[in-house]
Amino acid sequence: MDMRASVRAVEQKLALKAQIDGARRPPKAIADIVGVAPQTLHGWADVSIDSHIPGARIPAFLSATEGRGQSSPLLAYWAELVGQTVVSLPQAGCERADVQQLAELAGAFAALLTHHAVASRDGRWTEKEVAELRSIATELAARAMAQLAYAERQVSPVVELASSRRSA
Structure with a gap:
């Protein structure tokens, strides 16, 4: 060995x-x-x-x-x-839709990292590589904002009321 x-x-x-x-x-x-x-x-x-x-x-x-x-x-x-990373997604107590959305978000982020790694191997970026990276980043940002909007819709009105009373 x-x-x-x-x-x-x-x-x-x-x-x-x-x-x-x-x-x-x-x-x-x-x-x-x-x-x-x-x-x-x-x-x-x-x-x-x-x-x-x-x-x-x-x-x-x-x-x-x-x-x-x-x-x-x-x-x-x-x-x-092998140059990878592990991303743990919540399972217990989560709605299946939440886990699915997080998995899709993690997948989009992985695509961004993979494209960046492949495109930057030679130390030079082409216009096409930058355009593809921008497209992937834009998709990732859209998915992240959709996840945020979903989370905001899940906020209980009771929590919002309690927090607005504290700030008043």
Whole structure:
């Protein structure tokens, strides 16, 4: 194993450990859900032990280690390896339409970032690339304003009344 692979293996184990430590469930419960002994789970996250989480166990592990409001350290690590980022969308307590709108907004922002990354690779921008970036940015801004308008329509009149009384 070359040095880069060794570093990645240690980083992945540290991400696994952070994921376990940040989970709502205790490690024993996580191990039970994943279908392994607690010692095996700890071995996957221990940098001094030569073991790794099998691919077939990853979905159960990710489900069992849902964090306390933060994104998954393991997913964030993997995404960073390939130049990506993880965006967590709210699920619990949200209307499906809200989640769908946020997913579309995140997708539009991802398109903007992707276009910028591709267009700026050579260090020079063409008029066509700038025009495409402007079009994508305009679409993103329109989606963001639509989301804001939707959120404003959801504000309870009672909240508005209470806040207007405080400012008076």
